[in-house]
Amino acid sequence: MKESGVARIAVLTVGDELLSGEITDSNFPAIASAVTSLGFVVSEQRTVGDDTERIAGTINDLSRYSDALIITGGLGPTSDDVMRESVSLATGRELELREDLADVIRGFFKSLNRKMTEENMRQAYLPKGGRPIPPAGGTAPGFVLEDEALIFVLPGVPREMQAMLKSDVLPELERVFRGGGVSVTRRIMTFGLGESEVASLVGDLIGKGPVEYAFLALAGPISVKLTASAPTAKEASRLIDEEQEKVQERLRSLIYSTDDRTMEEVVGGLLRESSMTVAVAESCTGGLVCGRITNVPGSSDYFLGGVVSYGIGSKKSILGIPDEALLEGAVSKPVAEALAKAVRQLFRSDLGVGVTGVAGPGSGDESRPVGTVCLGLAHSNGVESFEVLLPGNRSLIRSIASIGALNAVRLHIQGRNRLV
């Protein structure tokens, strides 16, 4: 390896539309987390526009610092798709027509009964020595080239990129570089306290052993990332397992996941295991709690449905929230409890969740400032509620509140006393 025992991987994403801010690059984060989870290290990432010389210069530059280079974009059929020419220029390998690829492309158009243009044949050329990766869904083949670094070139379309990453890039990286050291990471996901509070609860562990700590605030959840490096993956995993136990002793019910499952996946699993169903009445989150629950395939097994009662009128007429509860306004613990009870009854679910709050901007006041959120949870033994003051803007407040509502369900099922 060029710098250390762990293979260093650089990533280059190409496209004018990335540099203009028109779209947010989702390919780099996907590549980075896939590569990191295998124990490799991403040393650098760059984005440049659709410019042959600039791409070629960047490829040469990155090849010098890295063991492997993963590139996305510029493999389409039109003349502004210049990746093939750029790699050819960077490596001094001429482009040659690959008959096997030409056949695949002709077949694609024939199967759809569509007319093929001369331009489409551009996709059948590869730099000499390149090994093609077959098209994944579209017509663009990727390719691998062993040069100063091991170079992978993938399409910019995220689904095609991800398919090739999984089918070809990751296995090849493992095959070529697995001799070196391995670093294993684990994310311990928590909800309920801020970053500095979580950090201080495990403060005595940091720097005491071979495992590194990193904390990250993620719009509500706080991630505690453990990283261990060792000669083998097994040894690194053992270090992580031991450290995780110590972290769990300190963070206890704050932890909702140690296996990269989202809050909605964890809560879905708990509901399924306990054969319980849930329904949701939400106001300030306006559908996001339901939307989050139904992100999970198969959620219809435990999610019966919800009511988005955005106005006072619908809180009364559809959910039958009594006037007394609304005396103090729509944001209060009594209203959250009434919403939870009403929706539980309406859908005949085991659990009922009620959310009301002030997402802002505006419409807050001294007693209920923007960020005030009341959560209610109705179950067979009664109803509970609590009030929190969340930080951030409208979108952040809505997002944290929707995760918090699910966290309340998690803690209830796990039999804890506290809701956050």
Next chain:
Amino acid sequence: MKESGVARIAVLTVGDELLSGEITDSNFPAIASAVTSLGFVVSEQRTVGDDTERIAGTINDLSRYSDALIITGGLGPTSDDVMRESVSLATGRELELREDLADVIRGFFKSLNRKMTEENMRQAYLPKGGRPIPPAGGTAPGFVLEDEALIFVLPGVPREMQAMLKSDVLPELERVFRGGGVSVTRRIMTFGLGESEVASLVGDLIGKGPVEYAFLALAGPISVKLTASAPTAKEASRLIDEEQEKVQERLRSLIYSTDDRTMEEVVGGLLRESSMTVAVAESCTGGLVCGRITNVPGSSDYFLGGVVSYGIGSKKSILGIPDEALLEGAVSKPVAEALAKAVRQLFRSDLGVGVTGVAGPGSGDESRPVGTVCLGLAHSNGVESFEVLLPGNRSLIRSIASIGALNAVRLHIQGRNRLV
């Protein structure tokens, strides 16, 4: 300018957590679109980890190609926040304690009655010649430095970064570089056809004039981006206005926005102007249509609420969908119409929207494959519905369907005949 008449701006985002894929960098897209919308060009973006020498080397490298360099991250108080040292190393300017910054930081801790540590004073140092940008919310000051390029250094926390970008960076860029040429862009947002279909409808315009075209598929909407360069912003805007008129003649009701408003903002505006209200009954989108509408502050003026009827049971019991409608299963145009009518009645809204479909994975069949979505729209003159087959995975299908539901409301209010 180093390469052309338009100022070239490079962006460097710093942080180990970005390279590991743990978080997706939101700072770069925000900077890129702000800078691009002023008519500047982003020439390159890089991400490196928290490593002093690597950051310094990258700063030197980027300074050579660019007129200005915007850097985020590494300005916190702890020892792994190495940006100040890195800029000092890159530019050869020593760090010096700024008493004015020290006072600001001491004041911050005093106002919160919190204890300040020695480490916090690290944030009061700047490379010689640096002009501080006052902290925006946190304790981290940013700074500006005129060196080989004009260097802006901002905190990595998105809210603090954005505040400084707006208050200091953009005005300074305008002041320093506004003498050069200007490129103006406009995004014409469409919904209802695929990228190649939209492109072919305006195909005769492309390459005929001074305005450049770029097409981008954005999980449902297709953006047609027009770019014009001219000596003045006024002249470039005139070119764009003329071209937009031609595009509008061809794309007509496919266009929902030419001013960067989202579909929910456009529909919210239309509902407000026409004093209409809406309610939503959604199944496969599971809350996302309601969630999208309520993204917009003030949406309670026109959004009365919704029902997420995820199971067949709730479709019958809460919305009173008749058994006949459900004969063919839960995904059909009659069910979408019944949902729309029922929710309109339940909430007494002017418009009722019904969404049902197969988001997958699994649970599709030959007559209703995964991606089948039926939308219904109930209004004072009756009810309409249509069925579409959407591409992609569960998350994409749900997202496109939720935008499509709003698009149906848009087209109805705008008095068009077709729903997509």
